[in-house]
Amino acid sequence: MQFLDTTLRDGEQTPGVALSTDDKVFIAKKIDELGVNIIEAGSAITSVGERQSIKAITAENLSAEICSYARIMKQDINYAIDCNVDSVHLVVPVSDLHINVKLRKDREAVRQMAVEVTEYAKDHGLTVELSGEDASRADLDFLESLYSSGIEAGADRICFCDTVGMLVPEKTEQIFNHLASSIQVPVAIHCHNDFGLAVSNTLAALRAGAKEAHMTINGIGERAGNTSFEEVIMALEWLYKYNTGINCEEIYRTSRLVSRLTGIAVSVNKSLVGANAFTHEAGIHVHGLIADTSTYEPISPEIIGRERKVVLGKHAGKSSVTLALKELGLDTDAAQLDEIVSRVKELGDHGKKITDSDLQSIAETVLDIYRESMVSIEEFTVVSGNKITPTASIKLNVNNKSIVEAGIGDGPVDAAINAIKKAISGVADIQLEEYHVDAITGGTDALVEVIVKLSKDGKMITSKGARTDIIMASVEAVLNGINQLMKE
Template sequence: MILFENVRFLDTTLRDGEQTPGVALTSKDKVDIATKLDELGVDVIEAGSAITSEGERESIRAVVAEGLNAEICSYCRIMKPDVDYALACDVDSIHLVAPVSDLHINVKLKKDREAVRKMAIETTEYAKEHGLIVELSGEDASRADLEFLKSLYIDGVDAGADRLCFCDTVGLLVPEKAELIFKDICSAVKAPVSIHCHDDFGLATSNTIAALRGGAQQAHVTINGIGERAGNTSLEEVVMTIEWLYKHKTGINTKEIFKTSRLVSRLTGIPVAPNKSLTGGNAFTHEAGIHVHGLLADTETYEPIKPEILGRERKIVLGKHAGKSSVTLAVKEMGFDVDDSQLHEILNRVKELGDHGKKVTDADLQTIAETVLSIEREAKVILEEYTVVSGNKVTPTASVKLKVEGQDVVEAGIGDGPVDAAFASIKKGVSGIADVQLEEYHVDAISGGTDALVEVLVKLSKDGKMVTARGSRTDIVMASVEAVLNGINRLI
């Protein structure tokens, strides 16, 4: 067999991923994610567990109704009622999970090995009689007796199972062991075998790659590696490891990976860690001067792959580690023409902000550059007054009086909270000169106590152009308004 030839992907973001504590996806959420997974090109979408509830069944049926290219699957226990519920959702396949370790068989099910074997065979036969594709899965397989596991797999294939799956349910595999186990299993059974890993020790991707090296033909994955406890194997990590490090095509549309990552993060409410490989906010963000200098000469100096491959963009940020190259690039992009002495002064002021723990925003840099160059620029949008009303059983409402290019403008808006309402009213107020979108909003308390100084960082966009800006006040609403107005004036 050729290594990594025709690797398939079963994405379980909508089932195992949704089992992340605190996550509950609506039917529309599931359809939106499933549609994006289909665009990515995954082979199987595990849309949920039909036995869970009527609401879950409605969501699975909604995904099925989309008529996607991917095979739509439901998780099932080795019980006929589970299969009946899956059939009622009109799925293509079931992920039929049989506990296989003695710990799970004896303690969880309170049965013995032969009882589990009988249940697995009978349920497999029942599902096949009703026209389903069956992937028979061994739960807690990494703690199971390997000879028992292989015999169960062989009996499952004889009963009609189309695929098999080895589940490292609590993440106890190590890569060298995973490869040996899969070489053994794949030589003993006459059906494709999948690998399903959890990331309890941070080895899910490594173990998945090792299992594929050992002969596994399908990887179970989730977007951003979400899932129970420490999560599941990350789709993006496995795909890019195979494509970029092993130089084998996977059939996945990698340019949609970042968009899919952000969609899943937004709908699940699980933020992607800044230092997450490939999809984290910092994965293609550079600050250190020596790195930026190298990047300007050749991006390969400090990037393993081009961000565009994942549908991303490179970012260069400024702070205490900034160097001459990054500041030169940034001020040129702003349209400033500076000499060496002016550049040196701008760099010193940027580093001074960084030394105080500040993130240097676009608006900060513009102010610094204009000060050094003695440029006086009158703000086009000035806040004259604002009022916010918010409380129990009161729709948060804000009104603002702005001076927009010398004209008085009064607007009001509502929102999910006082900050949202304030932004809505400002957005209305400047609509005559700019359609501004709030892309990101972040707040930090700089000091302790109820009168803490808060710093608000915002990212705003207009016609494809983005800027970052800050506001610092003891009043979070005022700090937010200040940050938004700083950003708007920078944009226009």
């Protein structure tokens, strides 16, 4: 079985993509490192710049066979020869729609052109893969007879192109069962993904006797794209237990390279190489992963050069939070863990995903609060608005005694801090020296981290609070600092 990668030809035909020569060489070298058999480096007829790129790739002396796309015109072959390629992908329109409308010829004229150009390419030392364009909408008897004529003229391989993605797996299997048994040279499959069946049709063709598959990295290509390389390879390796010979550990790095150089982002939920493919949030899933990663992963991410990720949100449970905390080097007791999980879920309910920075800030705040506290909050209310003096009322437990106080200020945060200072004035004289607020992450739902510097009898400490609500984060930071000062 062989694999032809057409990322640099069909993939580059994705609207908006234009790769430089350096980009093409970089990608070609990476694809060669994967162990792909044939690299379709471009179409030599396209432009001077395209020929420069193909020449630069052939000059690299890669292990893969280097191929140029060509029409059934001798001029295309001459340009390909000039680029020093090993082979041509000689594409022949075979449906009556393409023959009559695009070429404005008849079947026999197209057959003769295909034979003549095949012979010409072979006479000049090129390997020829004769491809039927729009084969899935062609008359199959004519298609097979054209293939036979091409093989007689010297074609080394033939290819069936599902140019507009019209195949279904059942039909594909039927076609390739017949072609593979009646044609004596290797038969290839080239699919497009217009109905989302490119991978399924490619696998069906390979099961039915096809010896070569055309694919692109990340499935890029015109319209809905081409057959996804990574999906076919990993399906063969893991679902069909077939040794492809591909260096699978380089798949993800190759995917990222192609995405970066083409500017085409990979969908987050794309299989295998999407951002979420090995990312877990739901608590029950993470609990299973801790016991055995195969519970919620079909393969280990390392197999394709990836790493597992755990993100936290409203579905997070104790298992996922515990795992994430361990990665941060933080240990908690049961009460502390419950509070951290509660805060994570609170953020998750606002649609926020918890980053490592968020979790660390939350955890450090909770760990400080859950040290032996002399002052804790029981009730808290703040009123603020247009033409209303910001007012805060607070009920604190100070040394096991409830104290209720109110305060006003320039804003709700100032009012809250003044209320706290009044509530503890009979116990300790504590001054706010500095106040600083940071949004850990962007957006209106950002986790706010408030850092305060407090002093008492010449002693100075810094403490912080972390919430999505700046007022509560400020109250938390001040109470945390008060507890630290009153214990010293």
